[in-house]
Amino acid sequence: MNKEEIKKDVAKYAVDFVQNKMIIGLGSGSTMGYFIEGLVERKKRGLEIKAVASSDLSWNLAESGGIEVIDINDAPRIDLMVDGADEIDPQKRMIKGGGAALLKEKILATSSDKRIIIVDETKVVTKLGHFPLAVEIVIYGAAATKGKIDSLGHKSKFRMLNEKDFFITENGNLILDVFFTSLRDYPEKDHIAILDIPGVIETGFFFGLADKVIVGKRKGIIEEI
Ligand code: A5P
Numbered sequence: 001m002n003k004e005e006i007k008k009d010v011a012k013y014a015v016d017f018v019q020n021k022m023i024i025g026l027g028s029g030s031t032m033g034y035f036i037e038g039l040v041e042r043k044k045r046g047l048e049i050k051a052v053a054s055s056d057l058s059w060n061l062a063e064s065g066g067i068e069v070i071d072i073n074d075a076p077r078i079d080l081m082v083d084g085a086d087e088i089d090p091q092k093r094m095i096k097g098g099g100a101a102l103l104k105e106k107i108l109a110t111s112s113d114k115r116i117i118i119v120d121e122t123k124v125v126t127k128l129g130h131f132p133l134a135v136e137i138v139i140y141g142a143a144a145t146k147g148k149i150d151s152l153g154h155k156s157k158f159r160m161l162n163e164k165d166f167f168i169t170e171n172g173n174l175i176l177d178v179f180f181t182s183l184r185d186y187p188e189k190d191h192i193a194i195l196d197i198p199g200v201i202e203t204g205f206f207f208g209l210a211d212k213v214i215v216g217k218r219k220g221i222i223e224e225i
Pocket of ligand 1: 027028029030031032083084085086095096097098099100101102105
């Protein structure tokens with residue numbers, strides 16, 4: 001099985017955790033794309049659900065498949081959030097934000113009763129920090145904010161849309177991708193130090209936000225952690 005097939009497989013497996021009448025929080029990314037496809041299939045077979053989305057892409061994908069997507073402010077509750085991740089360690093700590101949706105994803109995840117993370121086995125790591133950490137920052141003083149992050153001993157780069165234009169998030173902010181010089185022993189400390197800098201809105205570190213992790217492996221094996 002190649003990586004895309006594994007992602008499809010794990011997404012299909014996770015769709016079975018969705019129950020009738022649930023309000024589902026939709027994460028973002030390619031694995032989530034497959035999950036939403038599976039949700040649309042179940043909806044066609046009679047599943048009654050509503051969804052809340054963490055990105056325009058996930059919103060449009062669900063809505064075009066016939067799923068009712070509601071604004072988070074109109075959701076009385078979110079029963080279950082399903083999302084992907086860029087890295088996950090044995091304590092289920094994660095790096096997310098490869099798709100730049102980290103802020104909405106974290107708001108949804110912290111507003112949900114239960115969270116399922118779906119990943120292929122390449123995302124499972126012993127220590128976080130190989131994948132660059134997305135940090136959402138406000139535009140005002142962005143160069144100074146970058147300097148303060150770099151002075152913690154990291155190297156960061158603005159995420160670009162193309163050679164000239166900065167990537168702007170759906171919230172109207174910038175993304176700094178932070179490259180660590182070593183794998184992280186204390187990611188909580190890194191998170192606090194970065195978040196403490198004025199201008200930083202959120203980091204892509206997610207702690208305590210994975211109730212169940214579903215890992216897809218080669219040869220079609222699926223493991224629940
Ligand atoms: C989106 O901002 C990220 O947090 C995604 O969850 C993450 O990048 C996983 O994406 P893939 O499923 O495309 O690997």
